[in-house]
Amino acid sequence: MKTKILKIDLNAPSNLIIKYAASIIQKGGLVAFPTETVYGLGANALNAKAVAKIFKVKRRPMDNPLIVHIAKFEELDKLAKIIPQKAKLLVRKFWPGPLTLVLFKKKNVPNEVTAGSQTIAIRMPANRFALELIRNAGVPIAAPSANLAGKPSSTTATHVMEDFNGKIDLIIDGGQTDIGVESTVLDLTENSPVILRPGAVTKEMLEKIIGKVRTLKKIKTGNIKSPGLKYKHYAPRAKMILVTGDMNEIIKKTKKLTIYFKKRNKKIGIMASDETKKSYGTKNTILSVGSRKNLKTVARNLFFVLREFDRLDVEVILAESFPETKIGCAIQNRLKRAASRIY
Numbered sequence: 333m334k335t336k337i338l339k340i341d342l343n344a345p346s347n348l349i350i351k352y353a354a355s356i357i358q359k360g361g362l363v364a365f366p367t368e369t370v371y372g373l374g375a376n377a378l379n380a381k382a383v384a385k386i387f388k389v390k391r392r393p394m395d396n397p398l399i400v401h402i403a404k405f406e407e408l409d410k411l412a413k414i415i416p417q418k419a420k421l422l423v424r425k426f427w428p429g430p431l432t433l434v435l436f437k438k439k440n441v442p443n444e445v446t447a448g449s450q451t452i453a454i455r456m457p458a459n460r461f462a463l464e465l466i467r468n469a470g471v472p473i474a475a476p477s478a479n480l481a482g483k484p485s486s487t488t489a490t491h492v493m494e495d496f497n498g499k500i501d502l503i504i505d506g507g508q509t510d511i512g513v514e515s516t517v518l519d520l521t522e523n524s525p526v527i528l529r530p531g532a533v534t535k536e537m538l539e540k541i542i543g544k545v546r547t548l549k550k551i552k553t554g555n556i557k558s559p560g561l562k563y564k565h566y567a568p569r570a571k572m573i574l575v576t577g578d579m580n581e582i583i584k585k586t587k588k589l590t591i592y593f594k595k596r597n598k599k600i601g602i603m604a605s606d607e608t609k610k611s612y613g614t615k616n617t618i619l620s621v622g623s624r625k626n627l628k629t630v631a632r633n634l635f636f637v638l639r640e641f642d643r644l645d646v647e648v649i650l651a652e653s654f655p656e657t658k659i660g661c662a663i664q665n666r667l668k669r670a671a672s673r674i675y
């Protein structure tokens with residue numbers, strides 16, 4: 333299969349391209365498209381065969397359900413059996429935007445989408461092209477992040493091409509995505525709301541609207557609440573070590589590790605910040621994800637830089653930690669899960 337790439341202007345996406353992409357979705361094909369978080373790999377959510385293709389090309393474990401993307405508030409009623417008051421309040425405040433709600437599903441949602449679960453994850457993306465695509469297709473779109481299972485999510489069309497060239501029908505290139513980490517996933521099917529995956533809509537932001545929200549602290553294997561949690565994620569090819577502590581500790585530990593791996597002739601990549609990047613000499617591959625004072629930029633660059641290290645054939649990545657405040661929770665969550673060791 334030949335994969336087409338079409339560039340769009342996000343502020344004024346071409347109608348022709350929207351209609352073309354929508355027709356592929358209607359015919360049961362796969363279209364990768366930008367959202368405000370990361371690129372998604374979309375198919376008609378009501379077409380079980382099309383959805384099965386997503387699992388196949390992504391090599392996604394069959395028990396890991398997909399997020400269904402909608403463009404109109406009314407579509408929520410068609411997919412979810414019950415819409416609790418808390419969901420209504422959150423949707424009013426945060427949609428369109430990077431918040432996914434897990435609710436009980438209606439029967440018409442194919443089991444393939446929810447991986448057999450009685451619950452469904454739904455979000456309305458804040459991206460003009462994505463919304464227009466869903467509206468024109470006339471169906472909800474199931475879309476996981478557009479990366480091979482286990483790899484860092486795609487934040488550019490080039491990343492999508494790296495993983496899916498020749499395997500999907502179309503890639504829409506809308507430039508680098510804004511937020512850079514995937515949406516917050518909030519489970520509203522329990523007695524109290526639980527964050528299954530932190531994202532740009534933070535715990536504090538949610539609590540302002542609906543009161544107490546819990547976070548899943550331990551990532552337990554066998555936890556069936558969010559099946560995605562038990563698999564390795566976001567991992568670059570290189571072995572990644574996450575270095576923790578305050579800034580000075582991080583610099584000290586990273587230097588120590590550099591010496592250790594140098595002795596073993598490993599090609600080292602350091603994922604640093606603007607404040608620390610000058611501390612590690614000039615011989616290593618050092619990439620900054622941005623300033624520690626601007627965690628939004630760090631989130632935006634995170635997956636981009638991880639994929640960059642793979643492109644540079646680095647063997648060991650020493651990644652700095654970031655403070656777990658606001659979007660920093662999402663950053664640390666992804667880093668911890670990408671790392672093979674925490675130091």
Ligand code: TXA
Pocket residue numbers: 367369370371372373396397398399430432434446449451452453457475476477478513514515516517528529557558559560561
């Ligand atoms: O920002 C995003 O959410 C992006 C863009 C494309 O919208 N999508 C995304 O999808 O990150 P994916 O498939 O990479 O991650 C979806 C996460 C997985 O961890 C999955 O286990 C969880 O949501 N999930 C999906 N349906 C669920 C359900 N019914 N119950 C619990 N967790 C669910």
Ligand code: MG
Pocket residue numbers: 476477485
């Ligand atoms: Mg993903």
